[in-house]
Amino acid sequence: MNDAFTHRVLSYRGMDEFLGAAVPFLSGGVAEGDHVVAVAKLANRTLLQEALGDAAEKVEFVDAVEWYDHPARRLADCLTDAERAQREGRRLRVLGDPGEWARRDPAEVVEWQRIEALSNVALRGTGAFVLCPYARSLPSGVVAAGRRTHPETVAGAANPSYVDPWEFSRRCDSGPLPEPPEDAEVMPIETPDLYWLRMYVGYHAKAWGMPEDDVQRLLVAVTEVMTNAVRHGKPPYELRMWVDGGDVVTEVTDGGRWADGASFGLLPPRPAGRFGLWAVRLLCSALQIRTGDDGSTVRLRLRLPAVPAVPVNTG
């Protein structure tokens, strides 16, 4: 079996063009005995099933909302699936259509694009074959990023727009983060005491309605980030917390600059490797890192549960 990771982009206009490429991709996988997964929204799923006929039974259809739930977790799960298939002497073949790009907030879109790029590194050597459809009707920035993150076109030709994944990832972090709001809770830290830090963070997170399990995840994530700051950074250390939209944002800043080549925890470590910042990514909804001569900022976002709708009294 070929162990190379194949990652192709399908830029399409209209359903005929989509089906024209997606159907042979899926049925080819079925014919070769691959573990075939089609991630699609419901409307496309029905069309694909009709076009595939009997072969559709051998394709695992997954809802796009479920699959594209969390960038780092998706990458980890995809790697696990690819390696499992490889051990079984098969290849993992995925048609991955996130579909709803427009409904995601810009920071989340950036993280999904980063995963598109870094999957070229993470899945290297697994033999997996992934085809990502991008409708031309999507926002132009999304389509352009799709071209930069896939080494091959749908036909298997080298993609001239492809950018080195690490370079792409660096560009994702190049813009400044929005300023924290003026009313953010601020805890200046003279001598970092992780115990009191957790008391402080836990108190605010609970007050803002975060469920107990998420509070625990946040405490583990903040402890890791603060431990890193104290170990590798420089004073002054500061912790800020605020609510932004539906997220609790926790920010740790220090006066140091991260060493060149420091891990941002973007790739899953090998088993038994140190998993610090990678685990932080799994525990939070999003992790944003900026580092430079003016100091370093690590921002953790954890989504609050959706507020239940207020029942309307119609009586």
Added chain:
Amino acid sequence: MDDLLESLWSVERPVSELRPGDHAWLCYETPEEQSLVTVPFVDEGLALGHRVICLAERVGGPVPGLGWPPAGGPAPRVVALADLPGPVGPAVALEALAKEIMLAEEQGCPVVRVTADMTWALRAPGGLEELLACERQLEGEVGPSTTVMAVCQFDRRRCGAEELPRLFATHSVRVVPDPVFDDPVLRIAWTFRPRGLALAGELDASRHTRLDEALCRVMEAGHGDVHLNMSGLRFIDLGALNLLAERAAERPAAVSSLVLDRIPAQLFSVVERVGWHMLPGLRLGHPA
């Protein structure tokens, strides 16, 4: 009888917290479990100027739980079974110990510490009944005392399953080794059935070294699985999980694993999110 039952029916006290009036029960399974109580009990007493009385086979020979007496410095007073008028049963031994205690009190010793491994007394005909009578007498005399504390030792491996609960019932206190580490944030204690450590409180980078020291001690001390009872743990950081996985990986899984018992639900959900495959060598044991 298991540790849980014992803990339900008695006051548990670390050896350094024993006080006059305590008639304590130590039922050990390994020499390590025994000496983790007897050595600090004797050494602390000697250091504080208490009178320390031990029962041994003969003067100058090894003392149960302590080994051979040190060459110099303060030493406990030994009541030797070999010197007592035979046939020696528990009542004769108790009488000899009582004489030593009275002598110490007459001499004005503020605190008297007594320890004896009484497992031998069970093997004589009628030994259990005679021993039970002695233990009841001792409980009646030590309990109200403001000077005497006693530690009665029994080797679990050489006692009958029906003997242990009856003997245990004659003691008001169960003595356990001092915790390996104890501060207001974290407590690490020895466990013996199963062998391992009990963690309570919060575990982060400020105490990784303490965890590592304790873990290395318990892993080096014996073979087989090492269990971590995590029921009292409110927080564990990623570094500590990494540390556990690293230590577990140093020993072949076929020889022994590091078993995590009774993980509280919230900590479990963190580990689930990170993924058990990130922690090879760690095994999930008893549920919360």
